[in-house]
């Protein structure tokens with residue numbers, strides 16, 4: 001028998017490809033999209049522009065930008081059948097399940113879904129980018145028994161999403177907050193869902209299948225679902241004075257504190273810092289009592305966790321810890337947090353598919369077999 005190889009559980013530390021899309025520096029807490037720092041992009045850019053940047057590799061000229069924005073606007077609305085399925089599912093299923101199903105349906109409207117030429121791939125990616133916020137908003141409306149709101153072309157990509165979800169046109173600060181979340185969630189190298197997208201794409205399946213794989217993978221609480229799980233934990237803590245006791249007991253019980261820790265960041269997640277600062281700014285704008293309470297919990301939990309696990313084990317806050325309270329500033333229900341992540345991450349998923357197909361290689365890892373071999377087959381009546 002040959003010697004057992006080194007197994008990298010969860011593919012930890014394994015390089016699977018080269019990529020020029022984003023760089024995550026886990027030791028120094030830095031993130032760049034196509035070479036531009038996340039801090040600069042969050043402050044100066046917008047989601048449409050960073051999507052163009054991620055997909056094309058360069059910042060757009062004015063004409064390129066206008067053309068891209070127009071394509072997104074034109075394709076925002078949903079086919080009738082997709083709306084109908086969302087309406088049936090939304091009241092009984094988690095919004096992520098609705099997202100996955102409705103996204104999968106979009107293949108029906110593509111006359112050439114298996115075309116992988118770069119122009120065709122880009123067309124599919126931009127179409128998904130345009131429609132995913134509408135799927136998320138429709139899901140949010142129908143799950144509460146409300147009517148579908150058609151896209152408003154006078155609004156930007158993320159502000160229009162918020163309008164379609166809440167029925168209220170966001171003010172400048174609200175528009176900034178939702179766009180910030182779209183920008184910060186757009187891309188993060190080969191994390192679990194992006195890898196899942198690439199595994200599917202590597203088989204030469206179509207963009208819709210790859211995206212559906214990504215949505216399924218993003219749902220889990222160790223990945224995209226952590227934002228919803230973190231807010232649920234804050235609600236379970238309830239009173240800010242209960243924060244330390246709750247977390248101490250959870251850690252003693254070997255539970256994970258959602259919104260902390262990261263496979264790559266062994267320091268403060270730079271995206272979390274940005275969300276935290278906007279969350280603090282929201283306190284200057286007549287915040288709801290709920291938001292004030294959440295922020296107290298957040299700050300106390302952050303301090304305790306950094307003291308206990310940050311310096312010793314490299315477990316620091318990640319973006320999901322602050323995302324929930326920020327979405328609550330905007331009045332967004334916790335089950336809608338991860339669907340927003342999907343709508344935004346489509347920019348990264350699409351960029352990776354485009355890049356990967358330039359030099360496609362089927363993903364097929366190996367595993368070390370620990371079972372028996374050559375067992376005698378016993379017929380059922382003799383077992």
Ligand SMILES: CC(C)(COP(=O)(O)OP(=O)(O)OC[C@H]1O[C@@H](n2cnc3c(N)ncnc32)[C@H](O)[C@@H]1OP(=O)(O)O)[C@@H](O)C(=O)NCCC(=O)NCCS
Nearest residue numbers: 221222223226255256257258259260261262263315318320
């Ligand atoms: C994201 C995550 C899965 C990455 O973890 P990983 O690199 O696979 O590391 P492991 O799961 O092996 O954890 C390493 C150690 O840290 C501990 N740990 C990691 N995250 C923790 C957390 N959030 N709370 C408490 N302990 C944590 C583990 O229990 C483990 O402890 P041990 O060595 O005593 O067994 C993990 O940090 C986690 O579960 N976080 C909570 C979910 C979350 O916020 N996900 C969003 C990420 S953006």
